Amino acid sequence: MAKDANIYSEALIGKDIPILSKDERWQKLFILSPKTDKIKKLEAELNKLVDKQEKTREKIKDIKRLKKRLLSEIVTLRDDADKNPKQRKKIEAQIDDHTRLIRESNEKIEECEDDMLGLPREIYRTDVDLMIETMNVFYGRMDANTAEIQAIDEWVSKVRVQLKKNIVRMQEREIENFNVYSYMHDIFGPEVIDLFDLKYDPERRHPVIPKEGMRVENGIVIEDEKYTDN
Numbered sequence: 001m002a003k004d005a006n007i008y009s010e011a012l013i014g015k016d017i018p019i020l021s022k023d024e025r026w027q028k029l030f031i032l033s034p035k036t037d038k039i040k041k042l043e044a045e046l047n048k049l050v051d052k053q054e055k056t057r058e059k060i061k062d063i064k065r066l067k068k069r070l071l072s073e074i075v076t077l078r079d080d081a082d083k084n085p086k087q088r089k090k091i092e093a094q095i096d097d098h099t100r101l102i103r104e105s106n107e108k109i110e111e112c113e114d115d116m117l118g119l120p121r122e123i124y125r126t127d128v129d130l131m132i133e134t135m136n137v138f139y140g141r142m143d144a145n146t147a148e149i150q151a152i153d154e155w156v157s158k159v160r161v162q163l164k165k166n167i168v169r170m171q172e173r174e175i176e177n178f179n180v181y182s183y184m185h186d187i188f189g190p191e192v193i194d195l196f197d198l199k200y201d202p203e204r205r206h207p208v209i210p211k212e213g214m215r216v217e218n219g220i221v222i223e224d225e226k227y228t229d230n
Helices: 005-011 024-029 037-083 085-117 121-194
Strands: 214-217 221-223
Touching: 024 121, 037 085, 037 121, 085 121
Parallel strands: none
Antiparallel strands: 214 221
């Protein structure tokens, strides 16, 4: 039975959980059970958010690298302007262009950072939703397995009891046959026994009187394998 999502949400407050859609262990869970439509939807949503975050971070890094290069070039251009008065106007135009690009870079960085502000919270919320749905799916599966395990265990217990009872009954019948045959054999002799074609083999396994090639194990007389016919 699925549990209330609020129970999980409250328990997960302050806990670090992996990005499930990127976790190989999470993916291996679904070798046991296919992904539901809801899990597929949450997984796709989480991947989209994580990819957006990673691309935005890379974009910020690229812009910062460009900005650093532009600042370095401005320093060089200013030195060149001091050394080449005749080229000052042209060089100052290049400096202005670099300055404009730096300003635009700062604006782009701010835009990217604004886009990044809500992403961690949104990723965490989606990740938790995916975790809860995963827990519900496999909690239900484990619950069903547990019910089946209990049913099988009860069946095995009943069969084990019945098996013990039947072994006792079998031993009792074998003892009775052995005793009856022994008495009749002693009283009437083998010729009379053969005359009635009594189907009984006194050399067969017997639970009370072990003979050559037999041994007692757990109170039952059984034949050793080396004495049995192949």
